[in-house]
Amino acid sequence: MNPGTTNLATFANGRALDLASIPTLGIAEFEQSILEGVSLGQRITALFATSAGSAEQTLLYAILSDDKQNRLYVGRTQVEGDQFPSLTPRCPQTHMFEREIAEQFGIKPIGHPWLKPVRYHRSWTCRDAWDRPPGEPIIPAVGDFFRVDGDEIHEVAVGPVHAGVIEPGHFRFQCHGEMVYHLEIALGYQHRGVERALLGGPTKRSIHYAETLAGDTTVAHATAYCQVVEALARCPKTARAQTLRAIALELERLANHVGDLGALAHDVGFLPTASYCGRIRGDILNMSALLCGNRFGRGMIRPGGVGFDADETRATELLRRLDDAEQDATVAVNLLWNTPSAMARFEDTGPLPLKIAAELGVVGPAARASGLMRDARHDQPSGLFRFVHIPVSTCETGDVFARAFIRWLEIQQSIEFVREQLRAIPAGSTMVSLNSLSPNCMAVALNEGWRGEVCHVAITDERGCFTRYKVVDPSFHNWIALAYALRNQAISDFPLCNKSFNLSYCGHDL
Amino acid sequence: MINVILARLQQGHRTMKYPEGPSPPLPDRFRGRPAIEVAKCPDGCRTCAEVCPTQAITMTDKVLIDLGKCLFCTDCVNACPEQAISYTTDYRLAVRQRNDLVIDQAQQEMVLATALNTKLKKLFGRSLKLRQVSAGGCNACEADVNVLNTVGWDLSRFGIQFVASPRHADGLLITGPVTRNMELALQKTYDAVPDPKIVIAVGACAIAGGPYIDNEEINNGADAVVPVDLYIPGCPPHPLTILEGLLRLLGRLEDARHS
Numbered sequence: 001m002n003p004g005t006t007n008l009a010t011f012a013n014g015r016a017l018d019l020a021s022i023p024t025l026g027i028a029e030f031e032q033s034i035l036e037g038v039s040l041g042q043r044i045t046a047l048f049a050t051s052a053g054s055a056e057q058t059l060l061y062a063i064l065s066d067d068k069q070n071r072l073y074v075g076r077t078q079v080e081g082d083q084f085p086s087l088t089p090r091c092p093q094t095h096m097f098e099r100e101i102a103e104q105f106g107i108k109p110i111g112h113p114w115l116k117p118v119r120y121h122r123s124w125t126c127r128d129a130w131d132r133p134p135g136e137p138i139i140p141a142v143g144d145f146f147r148v149d150g151d152e153i154h155e156v157a158v159g160p161v162h163a164g165v166i167e168p169g170h171f172r173f174q175c176h177g178e179m180v181y182h183l184e185i186a187l188g189y190q191h192r193g194v195e196r197a198l199l200g201g202p203t204k205r206s207i208h209y210a211e212t213l214a215g216d217t218t219v220a221h222a223t224a225y226c227q228v229v230e231a232l233a234r235c236p237k238t239a240r241a242q243t244l245r246a247i248a249l250e251l252e253r254l255a256n257h258v259g260d261l262g263a264l265a266h267d268v269g270f271l272p273t274a275s276y277c278g279r280i281r282g283d284i285l286n287m288s289a290l291l292c293g294n295r296f297g298r299g300m301i302r303p304g305g306v307g308f309d310a311d312e313t314r315a316t317e318l319l320r321r322l323d324d325a326e327q328d329a330t331v332a333v334n335l336l337w338n339t340p341s342a343m344a345r346f347e348d349t350g351p352l353p354l355k356i357a358a359e360l361g362v363v364g365p366a367a368r369a370s371g372l373m374r375d376a377r378h379d380q381p382s383g384l385f386r387f388v389h390i391p392v393s394t395c396e397t398g399d400v401f402a403r404a405f406i407r408w409l410e411i412q413q414s415i416e417f418v419r420e421q422l423r424a425i426p427a428g429s430t431m432v433s434l435n436s437l438s439p440n441c442m443a444v445a446l447n448e449g450w451r452g453e454v455c456h457v458a459i460t461d462e463r464g465c466f467t468r469y470k471v472v473d474p475s476f477h478n479w480i481a482l483a484y485a486l487r488n489q490a491i492s493d494f495p496l497c498n499k500s501f502n503l504s505y506c507g508h509d510l
Numbered sequence: 511m512i513n514v515i516l517a518r519l520q521q522g523h524r525t526m527k528y529p530e531g532p533s534p535p536l537p538d539r540f541r542g543r544p545a546i547e548v549a550k551c552p553d554g555c556r557t558c559a560e561v562c563p564t565q566a567i568t569m570t571d572k573v574l575i576d577l578g579k580c581l582f583c584t585d586c587v588n589a590c591p592e593q594a595i596s597y598t599t600d601y602r603l604a605v606r607q608r609n610d611l612v613i614d615q616a617q618q619e620m621v622l623a624t625a626l627n628t629k630l631k632k633l634f635g636r637s638l639k640l641r642q643v644s645a646g647g648c649n650a651c652e653a654d655v656n657v658l659n660t661v662g663w664d665l666s667r668f669g670i671q672f673v674a675s676p677r678h679a680d681g682l683l684i685t686g687p688v689t690r691n692m693e694l695a696l697q698k699t700y701d702a703v704p705d706p707k708i709v710i711a712v713g714a715c716a717i718a719g720g721p722y723i724d725n726e727e728i729n730n731g732a733d734a735v736v737p738v739d740l741y742i743p744g745c746p747p748h749p750l751t752i753l754e755g756l757l758r759l760l761g762r763l764e765d766a767r768h769s
Contacts, residue, residue, distance in 0.1 A: 120691055121727065140691045160695045163674035165642040165656045167649055168692060189691045190646050193727035205563045208581060208721040215650025215746065272514050276521050278660035282749075285657075286537065293539030293597075296650045298745065299584045307584055308539065328521060335517045506648050 007033045008064065008073035013380040016231040016443040019459065022061075023075050030062065030077035031087055037064045037073060038091055043361050043374075045072070045446065045455050047097035049105045050468040052078055055126060058105050060084065063444055063457065067379035072444060079107055082127050086112035093361030096476060102129035104195075116143060119188035119509050124196065141170040141186035148174035148181050156491060160189045167505035175491055183486040183494075185479050190509035198469035202229060202303075202437070210456075211298055214473055214507035219245075219252040219288075220449030221471070221507075222301035224456035227382060227445035229303045232437040232460060237383075239426035241305035246384035247318075247421050248291060248300045250414040253450035255284040257365075257407040257414075258329055260502050264404050265336050267496045268345040276332035283325050287318055305431035315422045322422070326415050333408055346401035350485040350497035353398055362481045364452020364474045366501055369406045370398035376448035385448075390417055398485075403500040437464035449474060451504065473507030525664045529763055533601070533750055534662075540748070541582045541597040546615040548573050550594035558586035558595050564714070564723050577603060578611040578717035578731075581745040604742045604755025608733065611717070611743060623740055625761030630706060634680050635760050637669040640710070641679035641703065645696050646728060647686030647720065651713035651746040655683065658749055670756055676700075681708035681739075687715040687728040688735050700736045710740040710759070712752060717741050 007025055011017050025033065038044065046063040057078055064073040086109035087094040098109040099118045106127025109115065115129070120140040123129070132138065140160070147155070154175050160168035168189035174182040194209050210225035211218045223245055230237065262277025285295035292300035292308040299307045310318070336342055352362070357370035367374045375392045377385040393409035395402035439462045447454045452474030461467040482501045486494060526534050536542070546558070551573070559567040566579035567586060586595050604623040605611055613620055625631055644652050658665040659672070673679050676699045688696055700709070711732040714720040719730035732738055742755040757763045 139694065160692065161641075161643055161676075161699050165644070165652050165659075165672055167644045167652065168695065189695065190644075190686070190689060191691050191727055192646050192687060192689050192722045193725045194722070196727075197722070197725055204561055204585065205721055208563050208583065212648035212650070212721050212745075215648035216653060218648075218650070272517055275661045276517070278657075279521075279524055279662045282657055282660055282662055289537045289540065291539075293537060293541045294582075295654065295748070296746065298582075299541075307588075331517050331520050335513055338513055504649065505644075506646075 008037070008075035011072050011074060011444070012070070013072060013444065013446045014227050014231055014382040016234070016438060016441045019440045019442055022442065025075055025077050027077045027079065027084060030060070030075060031085065033075055034062050034064065034087060034094075035091055037066075038093070041068065042066045042073070044091075044093050044097065045453065046457055046470055046472050047094055047101070048457070048468070048470045049101045049107070050459060051105070051125065056081060058107055060101065061457075063455075065380060065446070067374060070379060070381070072380070074442070074444070082106065083108040083110050085110055088112050092359050093477070095480065114146070117188065119191040121188070121191055121193070140188040145172045145184050145186075146174070146182055152176060153181070169505050171494070173491055173494075178490045178492065180486045180489050180491050180494070183483045185483055187479070187505055187508050190506040192510070194510045195469055195471060198466055201466045201469070207302065213471055213510065214504040215296055216256055217252065217449045217451065217454065217473070217504065217507060219248045219297040219301055220447045220454045221456075222297070223249060223383070224445040224447045224454050226301055226303045227447070228443045228456045228458045229434065229437065231443035231445065232441055232458060232464070233434045234438065235304060235434050236432055238305060238428045238430065238432060240428040241430045242383045243421050243425050244306045244310060244430065245301055246388070247418055248288065248297050249447070250418045251284060251288050251291070252297060254325070254411060254414050254418070255281050255288070256450040257411045258284060260407055260499065261333055261336065261404060263499050263502070264346070264400070264496065265342065267499050268342050270336060270339060270342040273332050273336040276328065280325055280328050280332060283321065283328075287321050287325075290314065290318060290321070302431070304434050305429070309430045310425060315425060319419060319422050322415060322419055329411065343401065345496065346404055347399060349400040349493050350489055350500060351397065351399040352481055352485045356484055357398065357481065360481050360484065361477050363477045364448070365406045365410065366403060366478050366481055367452065368392065368394045369402035371396045376446045376453045380446045382445065382447065384421070388417070388421070390414070400496055400500040439464045451475060451502070452478065471510060473504055475503040475508040478503050479508060524662050525667070526662055528750075529757060536599050536601060536748070536750070540599050540601070543577065543598050543600040543603060543620070544575055544580060544582070544586070545596060545598055545618055546573055546575065547594045548615050550592045552592060555591065557589050557591060561585045561589040563721060564718070573615040574612050575615060576612045576718070577743040578608060578741060579714065579723065580743065581714055581721060583745070601748055601751045602754055603744065603747065603751050604740055604758055606740060608717070608738070608741060611741060623755055623758040626708070626759055630708070631761050633706065634708070635762070638760060639671055639673045639678055639680050640683045641676045641699060642672050642683045642685070643696050643699050645684055645686035645692040645716070645732070646689030647713060647715040651685035651715070654746045654749050655685065655712060655752060658753055663749055663753060665753070668757065668760070668762060676702035677704070679703050679707070681710065682736070683710045683712060684716045684732040684736075685712050687719040687722050687730065688732055689728050693729065693735055696732075696735055708739040709736050710742065710756070711738045712742045713747060714743060714745040717743055720745060
């Protein structure tokens with residue numbers, strides 16, 4: 001047992017545990033456990049609040065990942081009244097989590113250095129952390145922004161409606177000439193109330209909420225939802241369903257990574273790779289559609305297993321298309337690496353140093369590009385990844401080049417993985433029926449989506465219904481890293497840096 | 511440079527022949543327009559209507575499917591005890607009126623979108639510039655709208671382009687249910703488009719709220735905020751469905767006149 005986290009309960013990804021076995025610590029002890037865990041190299045996977053019965057009481061839950069030991073730790077504390085001490089000054093990766101807790105439950109993290117709303121909605125309780133009058137409309141991005149003052153400093157505001165076909169967000173740059181001194185990102189425009197709507201579930205809509213948390217991450221989010229439900233229902237798993245899920249997840253990664261490489265090429269004006277990768281991405285989406293009828297994997301992942309099977313004929317056709325996509329992608333992407341003018345734009349642009357990436361709790365390809373060995377398929381494996389291991393790829397430079405190159409490394413690993421799995425889909429059933437969910441339990445599921453760790457946490461009440469459902473999209477960890485990477489960069493490089501992270505607005509806004 | 515040329519030769523010419531030639535092949539499991547064989551329905555059975563996550567199926571004296579609400583999921587198909595409900599591979603789903611998306615399953619006739627009136631067709635028929643507004647969906651509709659700009663679909667060969675500013679646009683293409691947080695931005699963007707202008711709602715969210723229908727954080731679709739001229743259902747709609755709808759609106763499809 002890790003000496004720093006003896007106060008927290010230990011458990012594993014994809015398991016349910018009785019609420020009674022989660023230790024309720026004093027607030028100081030709770031904080032100390034988190035700080036000690038983080039100092040030992042653990043990271044905060046989720047930090048969230050739930051109502052504790054009376055209006056005056058709120059429970060805070062922390063879930064820490066120990067990636068080296070493949071373990072999770074969980075603990076909680078009870079907050080009385082409308083405030084709690086902020087951890088952010090001592091532990092920057094709690095920054096957005098504490099803002100979220102303040103917004104959802106109206107309790108103030110005292111000492112938080114930048115306490116602003118996250119998604120711009122009314123709190124779920126009768127309190128408001130900013131004491132805004134009840135009738136007053138809450139408009140996103142309205143309020144104070146961090147400002148740099150001085151001669152020749154100017155501010156650039158972009159969004160919510162952008163130039164491209166992309167989601168809405170507001171970006172506020174503090175610039176000196178072309179140079180960005182500071183970028184602040186205000187989101188919330190996509191907030192559609194998913195976490196709140198999941199309360200009381202599962203209902204017939206729950207899986208559809210999961211599938212649309214972030215459309216390009218349908219498979220990873222739906223898988224996490226199903227793993228949470230299956231853990232709570234103590235449901236057995238079939239090898240065939242787990243394999244098909246893993247294939248769908250890697251196809252999702254392939255489509256997005258290939259598309260991103262094309263989009264990165266586009267953002268530096270290198271159109272051959274941009275054109276080819278745009279089309280190849282479509283070919284991979286069509287492979288998902290061959291599997292389940294939908295290019296984004298809708299309908300594929302269902303509680304208890306998968307919605308669609310792949311017989312030998314279908315697997316053979318998928319293999320054939322995978323070979324074609326691999327061949328085309330190899331030519332298209334190598335063209336990019338072999339073009340010095342494109343590489344000159346990628347290298348040293350938007351660097352995110354390893355130390356900062358670790359401090360901010362960055363996940364996914366963005367973390368690995370900065371040298372962090374961090375991949376839920378390897379560190380917290382679930383489903384098929386418990387049995388079949390994909391090597392973790394890392395780079396060191398943390399710049400746009402590294403974030404691009406890591407995708408290419410992962411594309412090659414995923415192609416190999418999908419190929420192997422399609423050749424040997426285990427026999428058996430694709431679906432098992434579910435029991436009702438265990439009451440008074442918590443379950444956590446982590447998955448490595450193509451952007452990084454997708455985390456779902458469900459807590460059930462005495463009837464086995466969701467009394468809290470927490471979703472942490474990888475973008476929730478990573479938006480702040482984009483802001484950091486822009487420091488001392490030319491503002492004209494913003495689109496390129498932004499694309500190199502390619503974060504989700506809807507996944508963040510929920 | 512030689513590498514660029516060699517790569518170009520390897521990749522080949524990929525733009526599809528559609529609409530002059532055949533449409534691109536759709537997978538066998540593709541979920542196009544759903545259909546219920548009403549004759550197979552047992553008396554009093556309401557199973558499909560009950561499992562539908564968005565109440566897209568209503569059963570009164572008639573059996574109706576609202577394609578605007580439909581998520582094109584498999585819940586009804588899997589629940590039906592008689593296999594009476596299935597998805598056809600008919601990808602043509604775009605309509606001009608919201609009511610035209612409510613299909614009586616006894617007849618299963620669909621009034622597909624007609625072209626713009628003569629004046630608007632003359633203005634936009636060969637050059638339509640659209641500003642896309644993403645207003646609270648899951649980004650899947652945006653992704654499959656974007657696909658139309660890839661070389662396979664090459665939307666610009668029809669004179670249809672997405673422009674950076676509403677001031678440069680002839681209309682809006684809206685995705686997402688229009689969250690409360692995007693309502694003002696959408697209204698302002700709409701106001702900034704010069705008249706005459708058109709609005710296209712793409713996807714279940716933009717038509718009726720999608721899976722978030724009736725959540726207090728959203729409007730139930732774009733037409734709660736701005737008038738809509740073309741509805742393209744799906745969750746998300748296939749790029750072919752979107753393209754077919756756009757071409758229909760511009761009178762660029764032969765059969766647009768007859769349907």
